[in-house]
Structure formats: structure tokens, C-alpha cells
Amino acid sequence: SLPLDLQPGEHKNIELGNTGTTVTGSVVATGRGDVSLNKNWSLNYLIRRDGGISLPEDFPKLSFDPSGPVQTSWARDPHYASWLRSRHYYFLKLTPEGRFQISGVPPGKYDLILRLFEEPAGCLVDAVGTKVIPVTVTVADIKAKNKDLGSIDVACRVGPRVGESMYAYKFTDTTGVEHSIYEMKGRYILMHVWASWCAPCLKNMPDIQVTADQLSEKPLTFVGLNVDQYPEDAKRLVEKNKWNWAQNYLGDHSDMARQLAISSIPVYYLIGPDGKLAATANEWTDMKATLKKTFKQKE
Structure with missing residues (x-):
């Protein structure tokens, strides 16, 4: 514990969980022409490949092999969310423009899962754009206190717009x-x-x-x-x-x-x-x- 008996005029800087680096980057939705996409509407995780806890013996059978690199298709498995909770992961909240920042990430191998959606009005069904980025955090990244992934392009679908032909359907x-x-x-x-x-x-x-x-x-x-x-x-x-x-x-x-x-x-x-x-x-x-x-x- 750290006593904080501050007196008027005093200040103290405290760093909590200063054992990792800060991972940053920016997500760009491509393939949509001039149709914008609010990146805030997304489900994104940085998932560590090792560690976590073992699944109980009676855990339902998964439709994917969790020992391999994470794939966006895994999210279709009804038990994916339960499996995810057994891993060491970080949830990413993107800004509307697509920027993100994850603090306190220790060295290791990770998969960055990006799933972008249109602004929902009811129940989410399917992402309009997905991508998996392998991420390796090194000791050098910890010393630098930052690992910038730069700009990440995610190819995104766009549905028909008013005035467009629907004859193909x-x-x-x-x-x-x-x-x-x-x-x-x-x-x-x-x-x-x-x-x-x-x-x-x-x-x-x-x-x-x-x-x-x-x-x-x-x-x-x-x-x-x-x-x-x-x-x-x-x-x-x-x-x-x-x-x-x-x-x-x-x-x-x-x-x-x-x-x-x-x-x-x-x-x-x-x-x-x-x-x-x-x-x-x-x-x-x-x-x-x-x-x-x-x-x-x-x-």
C-alpha cells in the first residue's frame, strides 16, 4: 500500500501497473468510397496467445482450434465469449476516427482482432469489416514505453444506398x-x-x-x-x-x-x-x- 497523506499545495506522481508498454494505432475503413464509418461501433480485442486459464473438462466443444492464431470467424461460435474470458486480453475502444490506445501491455505474442460495424439500431449480426493483426511486444517496446502499430487498413463492405439499382437481388x-x-x-x-x-x-x-x-x-x-x-x-x-x-x-x-x-x-x-x-x-x-x-x- 502507498499512504497518500497529501497536504495543501503538495502533489505526488504515482504510476500504477507500470510493467508494460502502451500500444497505439489507427484503424482506417477502406473500400467504402465516400461513405463514412464511425469506428466507435466496433468489437476489438488484443488477445495474448499464451497464458490464461485452462478450460474445464466439461467445457462445450469449440468449433475452432484455440491453440492456433485467433481468427475473426471464431466469433461465430456460441461459446467464443466464454473461451475469451479464459484468456489474457484487452478490450479496445476505438474513437470515431479509429484511433486506439492500450496501456500496460507486457512482452509477449498477441493477436489484434478488429470487427467494425455500421451504427446499430437493434441487434448486431455481422461485421462489415474484419481483420487480425499479429502483434509482438518486446522488451525494447517496454523500455520505449510505446509500440505504435501505425495505420491499419480494414476492407469494409458497404450496402446499397438510396438511388442505386437493386435489380441484382x-x-x-x-x-x-x-x-x-x-x-x-x-x-x-x-x-x-x-x-x-x-x-x-x-x-x-x-x-x-x-x-x-x-x-x-x-x-x-x-x-x-x-x-x-x-x-x-x-x-x-x-x-x-x-x-x-x-x-x-x-x-x-x-x-x-x-x-x-x-x-x-x-x-x-x-x-x-x-x-x-x-x-x-x-x-x-x-x-x-x-x-x-x-x-x-x-x-
Whole structure:
């Protein structure tokens, strides 16, 4: 212990945990053109390769080999978070611009895991950009009191923006027939992305049903895009609640979801009769207002 009996006018400098170095750097999202990305919305860890505690014998079987270098795909394992807690790791909070600083990092070999997301409105689904950087902290870094990783480029996906063509996308209707957006020229299409485990998604489903019924005579097609890992869970929910609009079960790692750069759910896409994206929203109330405005103008 260190007594701190300071008197008026006195000061004392105290260094706590002065056994490591400070790791710094800056993350840059690439591949998005002029579409910015707030790096604050990210999940990032510096994970030490050795040390930690041994997993108990009854620990669930992992889908990855934890003895190797960390991979971003490991995060898909349902027991990844529990495994991570058994390791020596640091959580990185990026500034909106992407800068970070980790203090007190001792010598050793690490993996820096970067996972960047769009600003979420509900439940996180998939990162728009990921990267793993091997990091070695040396005794020299400790003496220098800083290890700067410099600028780290992370290739990031960007979803469709208002005004862009959506003709490349396809969906299946309630009878099981596949349609392209091109085939649906002249109609509006509302695609909404959801999952059975997403509370904000399920909260809006009854009102989506009401709205679909109210606009059933309009040139509008509702299409659900489900991203459950196990589609049967979602199918049972649809049948139980008698949601009668088209549902497409994409799974939790589909090409379509990646093309849309779905980062969090729910998310709504309104495609116009010209096949171009007319509006997007993360809140159902916002999309509902857009629908009312759109079809009120046609009455």
C-alpha cells in the first residue's frame, strides 16, 4: 500500500501497473468510397496467445482450434465469449476516427482482432469489416514505453444506398417461386431483415402484418429476409403467428446478407417500381411513415 497523506499545495506522481508498454494505432475503413464509418461501433480485442486459464473438462466443444492464431470467424461460435474470458486480453475502444490506445501491455505474442460495424439500431449480426493483426511486444517496446502499430487498413463492405439499382437481388414468394427485382418492375418491394432471437424485430412484426393487410391493394410486395442460424426456428415462429407475407430464410452467413452489408437488425429496404432503392430505415416507425407518405400520394 502507498499512504497518500497529501497536504495543501503538495502533489505526488504515482504510476500504477507500470510493467508494460502502451500500444497505439489507427484503424482506417477502406473500400467504402465516400461513405463514412464511425469506428466507435466496433468489437476489438488484443488477445495474448499464451497464458490464461485452462478450460474445464466439461467445457462445450469449440468449433475452432484455440491453440492456433485467433481468427475473426471464431466469433461465430456460441461459446467464443466464454473461451475469451479464459484468456489474457484487452478490450479496445476505438474513437470515431479509429484511433486506439492500450496501456500496460507486457512482452509477449498477441493477436489484434478488429470487427467494425455500421451504427446499430437493434441487434448486431455481422461485421462489415474484419481483420487480425499479429502483434509482438518486446522488451525494447517496454523500455520505449510505446509500440505504435501505425495505420491499419480494414476492407469494409458497404450496402446499397438510396438511388442505386437493386435489380441484382432475388427473393422467393409465398408459393416458393423465385423472382428477381427486375421482374417486379412497376411494384414497390419492402424487404425487412429479421431473426427469431431479435427482440426489436419481433416487436414490430404484428404491426408489419397490419400494415401489409392495409396496403394489400397497393402495388407493394412485402418480403421477409430471415438470418437465423437455424431456419427451422424462424419457420415455426412464422407458422405460429400466421405471418402471411413472403419469407426468405437466408441463414446466418448468406451471400445476400453480405451483399446488403447487413450489420444489425432489424433493417428495412423499400425498392421503388423502377428497381432502385427508394428508402432505408433501421426503425419500423420510420419506414411505416415512408410507406404512408408514398401511397397517400397515389390515392
